[in-house]
Amino acid sequence: MMHLTRHPLDVNDLLAEVQGPERGGTCVFTGTVRNDGDVTGIEYSAYEAMAFAEIERILGEAQAQWTGARVMLQHRLGLIPVGEASIAIAAAAPHRDDAFRACRFVIEEVKKRLPIWKKECRADGTTSWVDPSGKAVTHGP
Amino acid sequence: MGKVSVRFFARYAELAGCTWSAVNLETPATVADVIAQVREVFPGTKALPPQPLAAVNLRQVRLDALVNEGDEVALLPPLAGG
Numbered sequence: 001m002m003h004l005t006r007h008p009l010d011v012n013d014l015l016a017e018v019q020g021p022e023r024g025g026t027c028v029f030t031g032t033v034r035n036d037g038d039v040t041g042i043e044y045s046a047y048e049a050m051a052f053a054e055i056e057r058i059l060g061e062a063q064a065q066w067t068g069a070r071v072m073l074q075h076r077l078g079l080i081p082v083g084e085a086s087i088a089i090a091a092a093a094p095h096r097d098d099a100f101r102a103c104r105f106v107i108e109e110v111k112k113r114l115p116i117w118k119k120e121c122r123a124d125g126t127t128s129w130v131d132p133s134g135k136a137v138t139h140g141p
Numbered sequence: 142m143g144k145v146s147v148r149f150f151a152r153y154a155e156l157a158g159c160t161w162s163a164v165n166l167e168t169p170a171t172v173a174d175v176i177a178q179v180r181e182v183f184p185g186t187k188a189l190p191p192q193p194l195a196a197v198n199l200r201q202v203r204l205d206a207l208v209n210e211g212d213e214v215a216l217l218p219p220l221a222g223g
Contacts, residue, residue: 044222045151047148047150049199050200050215112220114222116222129221132220
């Protein structure tokens with residue numbers, strides 16, 4: 001499965017990658033573009049080669065830490081309208097505690113490590129890069 | 142002298158005016174050396190933070206990490222994935 005896509009995400013595709021009879025618990029996380037203020041969508045861009053490599057490393061770390069777990073993630077790139085998912089993670093493990101923990105681990109590592117950036121697009125045509133440290137840079141239409 | 146590729150992304154690409162370039166410098170050098178040269182060549186990058194995030198060959202590194210001829214150095218704006 002490709003970890004980076006420009007198409008809408010389908011959680012069922014991820015579930016098919018991780019579920020199996022030996023894994024009794026499955027946890028799914030999706031991150032969705034929020035309607036903050038007059039935001040109409042977010043444009044995601046990435047250092048794709050590094051993002052792919054980093055995702056492989058994160059999934060490998062999760063599967064090493066939680067024995068028997070299988071974890072998969074997809075991140076969408078390009079312009080994503082409000083209400084659609086930008087990321088989906090599925091984690092399956094023999095028992096539910098490990099599925100929840102593995103899923104949480106992956107999204108937290110994604111936030112810290114993935115070279116992906118987002119530009120908010122607003123109804124008035126302005127855009128701004130999103131800086132999680134709180135500093136926004138606004139541009140004209 | 143060695144040639145090192147430099148990649149710019151998102152806002153940093155806007156500041157540099159390009160997404161890819163290369164610099165020539167004595168190697169091995171450090172990431173900080175590469176950034177210092179980038180600031181000279183691309184005036185817009187003087188607006189970069191004093192210590193931007195950086196990666197060498199697809200792995201995030203500290204600014205004192207070594208860079209060799211042929212390496213790819215990437216300057217990364219604050220990460221915002223997810």
